[in-house]
Amino acid sequence: MRFAPTDLPDVIVVEPDVHRDGRGFFLETYHAGKYRGSGIDGPFVQDNHSQSVAGTLRGLHLQVRRPQGKLIRVIQGEIFDVAVDVRRGSPTFGRWVGVTISADNFRQCYVPPGFAHGFCVVSAMAQVEYKCTNLYDPASEIGVAWNDPALAIAWPVNEPLLSDRDRRHPTLAQLLDVLPVWSG
Secondary structure, three states, X not given: OEEEEOOOOOOEEEEOOOEEEOOEEEOOOXXXXXXXXXXXXXXXXXXXXXXXXOOEEEXXXXXXXXXXXXXXXXXXXXXXXXXXXXXXXXXXXXXXXXXXXXXXXXXXXEEOOOEEEEEEEOOOEEEEEEEEOOOOOHHHEEEOOOOOOOOOOOOOOOOOEOOHHHHOOOOOHHHHHHOOEOXX
16 A cells, blocks of 8 residues: 655545456555554544536535545546645645546545545546545535635536535635634
């Protein structure tokens, strides 16, 4: 299993060892000791599963009072997964990183607390599973506009399918007063 850092601190791409033979494949999708040793500490307390059609964009989401780290993987299809550093005072505040995750490449992406997260489906359909380090708290959830010009995220679609809520998220600059503070 390989743990590859990205251009943003603490956002980690996991590339598991996949054992293939004539019957199919086998891999570990999570091992607490291995993940902890590579900076993904958890503990994970909730698992989520979504299915979305091509062009769907979910995000950019985060929780402010009950921040969540997320370990994302795709079990069917392919997504472009994005993490944005929204920790006030962080040296990488407002920067983003994007990773292609698919059922074929078996990659996972860890998005730590204090980062906004979103993804766009680039295959006909995708099923995404992710583990969370904190329980979902709707009163704590906020979102950042997927198309915030200050972020300039290079999404693979120009006119994504969005929920009504995701369509109305404010820009990062409009959220400054409620964002988490970087603790260094």
